Amino acid sequence: MPEYLTDPRDPRLADYTSLRDVELRKSLEAERGLFLAEGEKVIRRAVGSGYPVRSVLTTERWLASLSDVLDGCTVYVVDEAVMEGVAGFQVHRGALASMERLPVPPVPDVLATATRVVVLEDIVDHTNVGAIFRCAAALGVDAVILSPRCADPLYRRSVKVSMGAVFAVPYARMDDWYGGLDTLRSAGFQTLALTPDQGATPLDEVKMGSHVALLMGSEGPGLSPRWLNEASERVCIPMSATAMASGVDSLNVVAATAIACHTLMRG
Template sequence: MEIVRIASLEDPRLADYVGLTDVQLRMRTEPERGLYIAESQTVLSRALRAGHAPRSVLVSERWLPDVAAIAGDLDVPVFVGDEAQLQGITGFHLHRGALAAMQRPVLPEPRALLADARTVVVLDGLVDHTNVGAAFRSVAGLGADAVLVTSTCADPLYRRSVRVSMGTVLQVPWTRIPAWREAGAMLREAGFQTAALALADDAIDLADWRRERADRVAIVLGNEGHGLGPDALAAADVVVRIPMHHGVDSLNVAATSAVALWAVLHA
């Protein structure tokens, strides 16, 4: 690796790291520029194991030996600075030691991803990157096969999503899917029963559905505020709910993903 001591915060080679706290800017520019940010040595290590290619690394002086142990053989620049310099570039205190600008991988074709899967999760319209990352962690930890993401869902490779997922978003197979009219037909053709988690009058209890579910299932989770839209509900084969108590109507979407997957895969 090429060690580059930061001499100026205006160095154009640092452009990938500038203003990382500007969510709207990063949501637009990172996909356009074909990159995502891996935060922490743990996430960087998982990204490298997944075969993702770094463009560069940004690290504080005291964490350089740890980064060298992970990425020392890579032919990429490693920008090194003190904590004040790094905060001036990124907009936040880099207390996890390192950031890496990574090339975005090419997403698989949805039908290819479904071919060998039996349990998938569909994230439709989630806007909170924390929830997206937590859902991916549930998928990885509980053993689902893949995640499908609609066009209205927050970016799984946004920095906060990757960090909250503990890097599992880099390990779990996932891809974007088309609008529900096409996506619903695609799931049916692949032999999946589509189960929408929603508060509907005709929803059945999770435990009852689990006992009678199909062998291949797609669990659909919706927006944190208004849930699933009419197109998603129309595409579903069944609407499922988790029974609640004490006047609570539902769980956070990330918690819902964990409960539903536990019921399907382990109960």
């Protein structure tokens, strides 16, 4: 039976507090081994992917629509004002679920069953990481590998932007950035470093092998010199001459990933 709560300071709601405070949430979620799923579709996808439910926080209006996936779960029901008081903002999708994290597999285990992967170096924006996972899922990429400093795919913003795609694409996090590409090479992956440099090989002209890893860098700096130099080949998305003449020499990392993944999967 759902529990009806009226106090936003109720200790039973501790998993849901201060969702806009990024640093607090990162430490709290790491300490408790949890992440938050927001909205009916994302909650369903998290449950369907095998993540255990710690509890659900919802309003009366959304309770019935989630009833089939909440059997046996701890469910807290509050009014809109209490929901906003707990979360720190208006939760438009009306439901939040606190989910237990599952162990993240080692990089070699993920690579063992993959042939096309995207590797992210130091992309720290949660929105970009979530959107990249959505691109990877939509275009059929086998896995995503994260450098040690990449943003958490299970942070609430990443999960929300990905529409739950972070649950659909296997991923792993490197333990070591400096030697991170060695693991890819050892697994037989051709590494393609995407760069805005138009002197690089156009991506659609690359002869791709059976196992290919697409390396993507952060907004602004792009890939580090080390990863650019260690890659099998530097590649680019050709820009139009008109765009280049007007100073538009690159795409944002999400748009570039979408185009590059489409080419990667065709190759």
